Amino acid sequence: MLVIDGLTCRFGNKTAVSDVNLQIGQGAFIGVIGRSGAGKSTLLRMVNRLQESSAGRILFEDRDVTALKGHELRQWRARAAMVFQQFNLVGRLDVLTNVLMGRLSGMANWRALTKSWSAEDKAIALSALEQFDMANLAAQRADSLSGGQQQRVAIARALVQEPRLILADEPIASLDPRNTKVVMDQLLRINKHFGITVMCNLHSLELARTYCDRLVGMAGGKVVFDGSPSRLTPAVARDLYGLEAGEVMGELADAVPAAGGHAPAALPATAAPQR
Template structure:
């Protein structure tokens, strides 16, 4: 269980995330939606502790991870694995080595510095590549791969971290439709097959409605919608995206039944599930 309690992040006078409260059960696939600048990336980066919050707490299975330091923080970042829009691979290194880097948090410092991978680590990395049908690319340089292949390598690297949580920040933003499906299917398989919780920032509402079992909508750093995909009506989309709503949502898809379709919640009424 991941509990986000009053989480806030300020950059100078700008508030990027404001008093976010969420409870996320193990095994959920959550889509975080909203316009660019809504606070989605900052929220995921705070959960992983790449960005320190200026207020609030992050609890995982009852443990406060907000103040972790040193080795405890490194292990938390392994358990809350990040997948980035730009893949974050080392292009000149081969695919297998890029995946093995997901094991660094578990290794003694001397072994990490010399990259002396154990046989078990190599077997785990190859197994992860096989799961995403790219074991045949293990010896290739990462920068020789297509975008979709690179993102699958990044997901395999996340998997060898033995994560409890996958935080995917716009993982398909730079991919074509075919590779978008391949990558989203890979995330869904991780979620359903291994029961790993996935929080995925997405710009496309149609992808969010297709893959996610719950959607969290952000605007101006606040949670303004929290519900199942069927509750995401055109009216809610307009509240989240304004004039961009038509670009991110196929409005011909039937919305939830008229009279009972919920309007977007004001920030103060967004459910915190406390």
């Protein structure tokens, strides 16, 4: 279980995240929703320890994540894999090498420095790419791919980290509707087939209700809603989005009331992360 206990982040006089308390069970698909600037990205970055907290604790299976340093912190960042809005690939490197970067935390220092990938690491990376229909592009430069393809490579890289938790920060913000569905379907497959917890920042209420089994709504750095998608009423949307509520109210009215029923076919067992 992931426990977020009184987590707060301040930048000078500004409080970006204020006293957030959450308990998240293994295998959940959590949608973090709210307007831009609500604190969603800062929250995920604090869980991964890319951003230090000003107060509070993060516990995972009773281990204090906020106290980790050095090698243990690097291991945690591998177990809590990030997927970013802008993909964070190395454009000049080929697709396979970008995915293999997800294996660095488990390598000996000399192998990491020389990028001497083992046959096992290459097999794991290729297997992950196959699950995203990307193995045929393994030798292409990452910057030659479309946005949707790059995000699938980024998710494959996260998967080979053998994570217990995937933190997806607006992973579909720059994608068209077709690639949005492809990427969200892949995240849901990972969640349902491997039992990996997913926390995904989303702006679209329709996507949040379709894919997530629990929604955490943030406004002004605070959690103002925490519950099932069926409880996300127009009144709650107004609390979350303020002046932007009108833009999302139509989505809310048209959205499918039930969540968690959109699971695509399971991934083959050959792609399962090794633990």
